[in-house]
Amino acid sequence: MQHWVLTLNCDDRSGIVHAVTAAIVAAAGNIAELQQFSSTDTGRFFLRLEVDSPVTRGALLAELNPVAERFGADITLDVAGRPLRTLVLASKAEHCVNDLLFRQRAGHLPIEVPLVMANHPTLAPLAEFYKVPFEHLAVTNQDEKAAFERRVLEVVDEHDIELVVLARYMQILSPELCEALEGRAINIHHSFLPGFKGANPYRQAHARGVKLVGATAHFVTTDLDEGPIIEQNVRRVDHADSVAELQSMGQDEESRTLTQAVKWFAEHRILLDGQRTIVFR
Structure with missing residues (x-):
């Protein structure tokens, strides 16, 4: 018995769930979990x-494809829990890379990381600790940036990469x-400090007496930091917190x-609805 995860999206109309479940029954399948959503914004x-x-x-698929054709639906079918082949891009910051690699090794994150690429050599010992190959290519001018991005595409092809994670990769990707x-590219940034750009945003935030710090994960698009939002978190801080404490939090x-x-993406829980995401938690 195989455990599958199926996603489907199409124009909303009657009969979709009935047709899908009938196809699954025809394939001797048993539904273990079902979540659905109708978008009134996009139909x-x-x-x-x-x-x-x-x-x-x-x-x-032989049972499901006629349903997809009938409703003009996009469907995906994958083995539930299969580790997604993931390329991690980084610069100098350790925290996001460390969390991803630790949770992958602990079996809490269904990804497989064949390579960490960075524009600084700083994280080589961290990758070595987790026994993940590490590659460093400097990005100090436009030619080096173009070479780095060409290498990213080569790695995506060579390793059949399904997801690219910008784990505090401090470079703007070309269009x-x-x-x-x-x-298939996810970025993270300190979105709850929107007025503090450039270097040392947490020092700027401390000087302004912020009451919230947080972060946003979103898909990468050609519009800088404007991609569809996947997840956001926030926590309260106050005047007693130092710059170092703000940064740590x-x-x-x-x-x-x-x-x-990344976990939701690997579990096929994120579907795009125009500029929004549908996240089946």
């Missing part, structure tokens, strides 16, 4: 199911790379927010 319908079935993937990775939020977004 789209979204469905996620976990299914136990003794048949092969091909046999299950070409954003388009090449559309729908902010980095905790960045780590857990990015890891949660």
Whole structure:
């Protein structure tokens, strides 16, 4: 018996759930979990199911494909819990990379990381600790940036990468790379400090007496930091917190927010609805 995860999205109309569940029954399947959502904003319908079935993937698709064709639906079918092949991009900051690699090694995050790429050598010992290959390419000018991005695309092809995670990778991706990775690249940033750009945002926040720090994980698009939002977290702070304490708390939020977004993506819980995401928790 194989445990599958199925997602579907199409224009909303009657009969979709009935048709999908009938196809699963025809494949001797049993539905273990079902979540659905109808978007009144876009008129789209979204469905996620976990299914136990003794048949092969091909046999299950043979029952589902006519349903997808009938409703003009996009469907995905994958083995539930299969580790997603993930490329991690980083710079110098350790916290997000460490959290991802630790949870992957502990079996709490269904990803497989064949490589960490960075524009600084700082994180090489961390990657070595987790026994993950590490590659460093400097990015100090436009030619080096172009070479780094060409290498990213080579790695994506060589390792059949399904997800690219910008784990505090402090470089702006070119429009070409954003388009090449559309729908499969996730970024994290300190979104609850929106007025503090450039270096030392937490020092700027401390000087202004902020009361909240937090983070946003979102898909990467050609519009800088404007991609569909996947997850956000926030925590209260006050005047007694030092710059170091603000930074520590902010980095905790960045780590857990990015890891949660990656986990949901790997579990096929995120579907795009225009500029929004549908997240089946």
